[in-house]
Amino acid sequence: GEDVEQSLFLSVREGDSSVINCTYTDSSSTYLYWYKQEPGAGLQLLTYIFSNMDMKQDQRLTVLLNKKDKHLSLRIADTQTGDSAIYFCAERDTTNYGGSQGNLIFGKGTKLSVKP
């Protein structure tokens, strides 16, 4: 079945750039997502990218998609302590795709720690 893999931890210094990587298996995924989860909270949608795009930029966030290698990355520029959280990569499940399906398949999440 579909699978999404992420490294579990990333530690950076405040002001540096963070790059969180993700690999997925379903080459027919139409959308890929990045969510942020702070302790004890739900998931916040950060950004998403359509599969026919290579890059998407939104303020400090840059998403790169290498469809050939099934590799997705999220770059956070000028990382701040408030960016400390768990970041989940997710792909749209095309096996269930239909008018009301298309559930998301999540990676295990990357815990980003930002040191002052």
Added chain:
Amino acid sequence: GAVVSQHPSRVICKSGTSVKIECRSLDFQATTMFWYRQFPKQSLMLMATSNEGSKATYEQGVEKDKFLINHASLTLSTLTVTSAHPEDSSFYICSAREREVTQYFGPGTRLLVL
């Protein structure tokens, strides 16, 4: 982005009781809502997909008689954990799809069964 609320945020109950969790899309209509369960330091596990006006679709291994889902309107879905036991203690998160692309998550409900 769109807002999804959940209530309650935390609940502690005795073993054998039932607990209802509400999920609301506050500023959009959601024909599809999803219920997830998250164990500590784990990813989200999809439990069921809830469609307005029809029966929920449960994932393999999820007991539909134990986790009752009702999607009565385009802005409200409920999850009822019936006869809860300590192993049902977990973090339950709902999400609602705004359009075909975007899926927004609620803040989650922490359930502790004693």
